[in-house]
Amino acid sequence: MNQKDYISQILPKIVLYKGVRSSFIRPVDPITLTYSITAACQSRCRTCNIGLMFRKDPERDKRDLDLEEIEKVFQRLGKIYFLNISGGEPYLRDDLPGIISLAMKHLGPRIIHIPTNALAPEKIRDLTVQCLNIIHACDSRVPLTVKPSIDGVGRRHDEIRGVPGNFKRLLKTISYLKAVEREYPNFHLELGTVVSNFNISHLGEIENYVHSLGIQSYRNEIAENRAEFFNLDDAITPDADTYERLIRSFAAKIRGNLANKRDLARITESLRLVYYGLAVRILKEKRQVIPCYAGISNVHINHDGEVWPCCVLGYGHPMGHLREAGYDFERIWHSDRANRVRKYIKEENCACPLANQAYTNMLCSPGYLLKTMANIFRLYQKSAMGF
DSSP states (O other), X not given: OOHHHHHHHHHHHHHHHHHHHTTSSOOOOOSEEEEEOOSOOOOOOTTOOHHHHHHHOTXXXXXXXXXXXXXHHHHTTOOOSEEEEEXXXXXXXXXXXXXXXXXXXXXXXXXXXXXXXXXXXXXXXXXXXXXXXXXXXXXXXXXXXXXXXXXXXXXXXXXXXXXXXXXXXXXXXXXXXXXXXXXXXXXXXXXXXXXXTTTGXXXXXXXXXXXXXXXXXXXXXXXXXXXXXXXXXXXXXXXXXXXXXXXXXXXXXXHHHGGGSOHHHHHHHHHHHHHHHHHHHHHHHOSOSSOOOBTTTEEXXXXXXXXXSOTTTGGXXXXXXXXXXXXXXXXXXXXXXXXXXXXXXXXXXXXXXXXXXXXXXXXXXXXXXXXXXXXHHHHHHHHHTTO
């Protein structure tokens, strides 16, 4: 996935999304789909209560959409660019490769991303290879990124994630996926940290450890109170000043390491550099610093088929339910209910630093788009000069 392809496919959509937000045109297909494919999760994270809810109600995943239902939805969703597979824990679904196959057939994604808690190393490796073979058979240019979580080093990671031995399994997962990365050119391994009040003083240690593993891509996102996580009343988010101080150091290290990375890593890291500054502003000012296009450019489908504008609003502001709508996504997307949700967001009744949505918001904002393009240009210029 090169820089030219990325820009040429996304920029035309931006104009359309601006027209939708201004009510000049009807909603068009979203560019990003986040799909929580299961309610099941083995983790007991201190920043997320999905695993706790599953322990209380072990039948929750029985309401997951099956492959037949998923195909009906994908047939009516239209082409998308980013496909973010989420959960629960995505690798608990044995039919994950089947979901990827349906996505490649009907959605034609250009980038696919899957996070994991890294609790089942062998299964994660095997399902990832199956997914890669399916992707390669359809379009070998489409990259797949798998992101194991690392919220601490050693025992601290286990304490935050709520599962003894999780860190050892994480290292095993990383080892397996690094071997996969050597074999499949379109596979990208990255690590991710949820920055919370439980690890805010240890980010440097985590970052140094990740770099010692030789991982090309590493991201962190601030812990948020989201309806999706059932954690709206939990004190997990660091204060804005502390986050700003730490993120400046983190961003400086990213800039120093980007010139030697592959195209996809450069582009995504360039976006993240701009995102970190935006996230700080949102936390400090507690408002939509730039217009939000949730429910326009991005859409979230929950495990049971409920359609959300984003995972933060989630259960509180659903746009409709696919099972009730006969799996007709377009019927929900163009409904009065969906338009009311978009109006709620446009009137700035919410403000959050949700990364997946913020990336699209930045591309739809001229100032932030220029910052991102300048980052990419500088990185390619340094690479061409041999720095």
